Amino acid sequence: MISPAFASILASGRAQFNARALEARRRFPSLDMAAFGAFLHDSVDPLVVAVAAASPERAGGATLVAYDMALELVGHGLAGPMAKNSFLNTVWRELAPSLAPLVATAPVEVLGMLSNAAIHIGAVAGARPAQWQRELAALAAQIATVAQLRAVGQVLAWRAGVAHFRQGALAAADTLPPALALAAFGEPGAQWPQVHAQLLGNPWRGNAEGREFGAFSGLGGDFGMPPQVRATADGCGFAVRSGERHYLLVADAYGAVLHSATAQEFEQAPNDRPSSVRLDGATVHIGARSIVLDVPAGDIAIAANAHTLAITSPWTHAIRLLPLA
Structure with a gap:
């Protein structure tokens, strides 16, 4: 009642x-x-x-x-x-x-x-x-x-x-x-x-660990194929390609959101790497920090915008996101 x-x-x-x-x-x-x-x-x-x-x-x-x-x-x-x-x-x-x-x-x-x-x-x-x-x-x-x-x-x-x-x-x-x-x-x-x-x-204020985003679509995730990543031209996100599909990934301390994008947006995205970032086998060095990645060495790819480092590998459907600061 x-x-x-x-x-x-x-x-x-x-x-x-x-x-x-x-x-x-x-x-x-x-x-x-x-x-x-x-x-x-x-x-x-x-x-x-x-x-x-x-x-x-x-x-x-x-x-x-x-x-x-x-x-x-x-x-x-x-x-x-x-x-x-x-x-x-x-x-x-x-x-x-x-x-x-x-x-x-x-x-x-x-x-x-x-x-x-x-x-x-x-x-x-x-x-x-x-x-x-x-x-x-x-x-x-x-x-x-x-x-x-x-x-x-x-x-x-x-x-x-x-x-x-x-x-x-x-x-x-x-x-x-x-x-x-x-x-x-x-x-x-x-x-x-x-x-x-x-x-x-600092978009990562309060979150020094970063986050992992994405999983295999067959298990309820976002990507049918291991993703490739490039920083966007505006420096605020990442252009992502997974097979024939393309996305814009926006991430910060509070979360990560994936939007649809075009192949052109991915192709036009720069793929620069800051001088403070170095990859040594399966270890990535960000300034004085060293992070051991949980993927096999070789074919690891990294991309960075103004605040975030994105790491991908053909061995995983996830994108590892690490604060640069």
Whole structure:
């Protein structure tokens, strides 16, 4: 059963809600009303309860927006028990109620933003949606405006593994009150200008070990053939070739994301190596550091951009990524 608060709002506007459901069934012929009802019960009801407690006078309007949005999300197969990715259900059920005061004042913007973020982060291979949700919920009480929510959400998405958000997230963080920006990076008490400068200058800040990315596609990985790698011309990522397929790899301390690319982008990518990097058998030397690689010596290839060294071998489908700093 749904809560008394939600039941009361539905009952008081029964004709209006029924008309909206009827119109949605015309727009989405495959709309499963049982799935819609389950989404209302499991994910919308907790939000309505939270909004009614935070701002009773706005609960009706926010519920109407949530109802309309729920019809569309379930109609597109993005929400409800049959959704391919259940993360959006979880965001509505567990995260949105923590932002009830903002939902009450700007339901279209906030619920739209949360839904889009959930769909995007849930679709990025290697991202950590649960981390994003948990950290955003922890900061909810400090977020006073929709603009702050957008900025914090972008920062936390980057920190949860959406590596290509880096530049945008840093710019967004600069629009926040310094205390909130520092909280978003888990560094309360620090000085934001210094933290920002360090993050901007070193994509691997806080991760001196680097990371390994990729695996054989037959085992659920990304590459059908051992990949070849070149640094991109802009120095921010790597062009990758695996068999006849080409990609752009963006990686930093928080994660790595693979995008589709073209053969031309790979062929035009430079293949320079900094003088500070030297390969000796199966040992790579980066300045004064020496790292023994876990692949046979011979045919090991290395490529480097401004901050990262990428190592590949015909004996593995993985790309080893090491910070240059």
